[in-house]
Amino acid sequence: xxxxxxxxxxxxxxxxxxxxxxxxxxxxxxxxxxxxxxxxxxxxxxxxxxxxxxxxxxxxxxxxxxxxxxxxxxxxxxxxxxxxxxxxxxxxxxxxxxxxxxxxxxxxxxxxxxxxxxxxxxxxxxxxxxxxxxxxxxxxxxxxxxxxxxxxxxxxxxxxxxxxxxxxxxxxxxxxxxxxxxxxxxxxxxxxxxxxxxxxxxxxxxxxxxxxxxxxxxxxxx
Numbered sequence: 001x002x003x004x005x006x007x008x009x010x011x012x013x014x015x016x017x018x019x020x021x022x023x024x025x026x027x028x029x030x031x032x033x034x035x036x037x038x039x040x041x042x043x044x045x046x047x048x049x050x051x052x053x054x055x056x057x058x059x060x061x062x063x064x065x066x067x068x069x070x071x072x073x074x075x076x077x078x079x080x081x082x083x084x085x086x087x088x089x090x091x092x093x094x095x096x097x098x099x100x101x102x103x104x105x106x107x108x109x110x111x112x113x114x115x116x117x118x119x120x121x122x123x124x125x126x127x128x129x130x131x132x133x134x135x136x137x138x139x140x141x142x143x144x145x146x147x148x149x150x151x152x153x154x155x156x157x158x159x160x161x162x163x164x165x166x167x168x169x170x171x172x173x174x175x176x177x178x179x180x181x182x183x184x185x186x187x188x189x190x191x192x193x194x195x196x197x198x199x200x201x202x203x204x205x206x207x208x209x210x211x212x213x214x215x216x217x218x219x220x221x222x
Contacts, residue, residue, distance in 0.1 A: 023216075037077075038114065040117075044058040057074075058073075074102070075099065075110040076099040077096060091155055091201065092170075094201040095126070108142075112209040113213075115204045118203075120207065125201065129173065137197070150204055150205070152200040
């Protein structure tokens with residue numbers, strides 16, 4: 001039954017996922033990044049000014065502006081800093097998702113871009129340690145079960161249950177394990193938390209999505 005669920009999840013995500021080649025002519029992905037923070041945002045080319053394109057955020061249906069561009073999305077991530085260690089742990093200096101939102105089908109592309117960037121920075125990507133939506137959980141599960149180009153790296157919990165090293169210790173509440181503040185009753189901890197997709201950091205073995213966007217002229221770098 002577990003394998004059947006994984007297979008169905010793979011089919012649904014594969015069929016629904018959009019890639020760079022699915023972006024309409026006037027829709028691009030804008031990248032703003034440094035060594036501590038990165039954001040990938042779907043933007044729309046509105047006009048040109050002095051020969052240069054002008055982009056603005058692509059807005060979905062039901063927005064306050066009343067515009068409906070149909071395709072929208074953004075993902076933000078940041079590297080675990082020395083200040084964050086007190087809250088979530090060193091977590092192998094992973095980059096952590098802090099925000100994500102996208103129109104149907106475009107979330108996986110943004111997650112791939114985020115993972116490729118985190119990997120290029122010498123680390124990897126992990127889920128937010130506070131709250132993860134149902135749709136995001138499906139994406140992480142797909143990475144773990146169905147992506148041969150994604151490398152999962154197991155993170156430990158706050159009690160160094162898996163290894164004796166401190167560097168991989170990380171808040172595991174979202175995976176059913178212990179939290180960094182040790183406020184969860186041990187009886188409430190799921191013994192199988194290391195098998196959970198959210199218990200890991202992920203690296204990508206290539207930057208294919210980034211390179212495809214560049215080849216199509218769809219990546220705007222600020």
